[in-house]
Amino acid sequence: MSAPVRVLVCDDQVLIRTGLSTIIDAQPDLEVAGECGDGRTAVELAGRLRPDVVVMDVRMPVLDGIEATRLLAGAGVEHPVKVLVVTTFNLDEYVYEALRAGASGFLLKDAPPDRLLHGIRTVAMGSALLDPEVTRRLVGRYAARIRPAEGGAPDVPLTPRELEVLCLIADGLSNSEIAAALVISHETVKTFVSRILTKLDLRDRVQAVVYAYRHGLVT
Known part of the structure; x- marks a missing residue:
């Protein structure tokens, strides 16, 4: 059997972080490598624990998920880590910035557990996770800003x-x-x-x- 996908869970809300970790650890092909509540700690833990995927919240103290993603997966990073952003609809502007920073995809926090698990596995395999409908709304809304x-x-x-x-x-x-x-x-x-x-x-x-x-x- 291949080694399980190691996941670092980063969310400043303890209840959400615990819930995500519980769902992930219940899967035979996934395991939680660590947990943290801010982006700076996520970067430090990723360097030490070498997770396969980081499940990243966007708005967090000390260092937000966008900057943490840029440090983990952005252009020029020697050993980039795959980042899956998990957020809410009203933060879609931040999600777009996280994608530009190097995230491999995003999910909404109200997504069902099987969607989260599918997302982690998809990103771990090197694919991007883009929900078509959310992508249309997200990128379309900010297209004017990013076009020449x-x-x-x-x-x-x-x-x-x-x-x-x-x-x-x-x-x-x-x-x-x-x-x-x-x-x-x-x-x-x-x-x-x-x-x-x-x-x-x-x-x-x-x-x-x-x-x-x-x-x-x-x-």
Whole structure:
């Protein structure tokens, strides 16, 4: 058997932190490597405990989840840690900033336990976790801020079809939805996504969404 996924839980509310840890520890393929209540401690513990995934709240004392995520998973970090942000709808602006900081995905705090567990496993495997509907609302709301202020879209090194797939990703569509929209197979979509990430030197779908909006490829 492979080793369980080690998870660091970071939330300043003890009740939520305990609840998350209890749910995670009950799974045979997951284990809680540690707990903490602020971003600074999360960064310190991650360096010492080397978790596979950090479940990160956004608003916390000492150092918030956005800055902690940037220190754990941002550009230039030598040994990045996968971060799954868990937050509430009214903090969606902060979630967007956390995604820009390097988070691999996000969940809402009222998500059912199986969704949380799926999210941890998904992020641990190196995939991004983006709920299509939440992504549309989240990125769409802040698109004006992150698109270039002037000028057209840059010269992007993608084929027309790859560009089309990237725009659909930015619209929050899943692979299955993209396959249906373009009338192609699910495996073909996965191939396109892989090529897009490689050509643009992006880590995952989260970065692809941010790239598309920041470069004015979608409106």
